[in-house]
Amino acid sequence: MRLLTICLLLSITSGIAHAEKKNPPKNDDVIETALTQAGKDHYPEDFKFDEIGTIKHEDTYYHAFVGYLKTGNYRVLLFNNTPTYLGFYTVEYEPVDYEESAVLLDDGADGYFNLRIGKDGPLESVLVDGLKTTFVKNEQVIVENQNMEDEMPKITIAYRDWTFNVKGQTRSARAIFVKKVGSKVFLKDEKRGITKDFPFGMLSKQDVDYLRSIDAL
Numbered sequence: 001m002r003l004l005t006i007c008l009l010l011s012i013t014s015g016i017a018h019a020e021k022k023n024p025p026k027n028d029d030v031i032e033t034a035l036t037q038a039g040k041d042h043y044p045e046d047f048k049f050d051e052i053g054t055i056k057h058e059d060t061y062y063h064a065f066v067g068y069l070k071t072g073n074y075r076v077l078l079f080n081n082t083p084t085y086l087g088f089y090t091v092e093y094e095p096v097d098y099e100e101s102a103v104l105l106d107d108g109a110d111g112y113f114n115l116r117i118g119k120d121g122p123l124e125s126v127l128v129d130g131l132k133t134t135f136v137k138n139e140q141v142i143v144e145n146q147n148m149e150d151e152m153p154k155i156t157i158a159y160r161d162w163t164f165n166v167k168g169q170t171r172s173a174r175a176i177f178v179k180k181v182g183s184k185v186f187l188k189d190e191k192r193g194i195t196k197d198f199p200f201g202m203l204s205k206q207d208v209d210y211l212r213s214i215d216a217l
Contacts, residue, residue: 064103
C-alpha cells in the first residue's frame with residue numbers, strides 16, 4: 001500500500017513516546033567499583049559518598065551522588081541511566097537536592113545554585129557562583145565509547161523499507177527518514193516524494209532500532 005494511503009489510516013491514531021525507566025546503580029558496592037575502575041583521581045583514599053537522587057532529564061535519567069573531600073569541598077558524581085559512571089564536578093557548596101535536569105547546591109543563605117545537565121549530558125564546564133567548574137570525565141568510558149564506535153558499522157540515512165502496524169495488519173513502504181518531532185517520525189516516500197508523519201507506536205522494532213542507530217531517538 002502506498003505511503004499516502006497508510007498515512008490516512010494512521011491519522012486517526014496517535015503514538016506515545018515513553019521515557020526510559022529509572023535504572024540507578026543498585027548499591028554502594030556498584031558505585032565504589034565504578035569509581036575504583038575510573039582511577040584514584042575519582043576515588044581518593046577514605047572517600048565517602050551519599051545519594052542525591054535520580055534526575056529526570058528529557059527522555060532519560062541521570063543519577064547523582066555527593067562525595068565528601070578532606071578539603072571540605074564536595075563532588076557531584078554523575079551516572080547515566082545504563083548506569084555508567086560519567087565523572088564529577090568539584091564544588092564548594094554542598095549538593096543537597098535536585099530538580100529536573102539539575103543538582104541543587106546550598107548557597108549558604110536562603111537559596112540554591114543550579115548545576116545543570118546539558119542537552120547531551122554533563123556540560124564540560126559550568127559557572128557556580130561566578131566560578132568556572134570543570135567536569136572531570138571518566139576517561140575509561142571515553143575509551144570504551146571510542147572503541148565501540150570504531151567497531152560499529154557506519155549506518156547512513158538512506159531509502160529503506162519501513163513496516164507499519166495498521167489496525168493489526170502489517171503494511172510496508174519505501175521511504176527515507178527526514179526528522180523526528182515529539183512522538184512522531186517524518187518519512188519521505190521514495191516514489192511520490194511526499195513527506196508524512198507517523199507515530200512511533202506504529203513502527204516495527206526493526207524501524208525503531210534503525211532510528212536509534214542513526215541517533216534519531
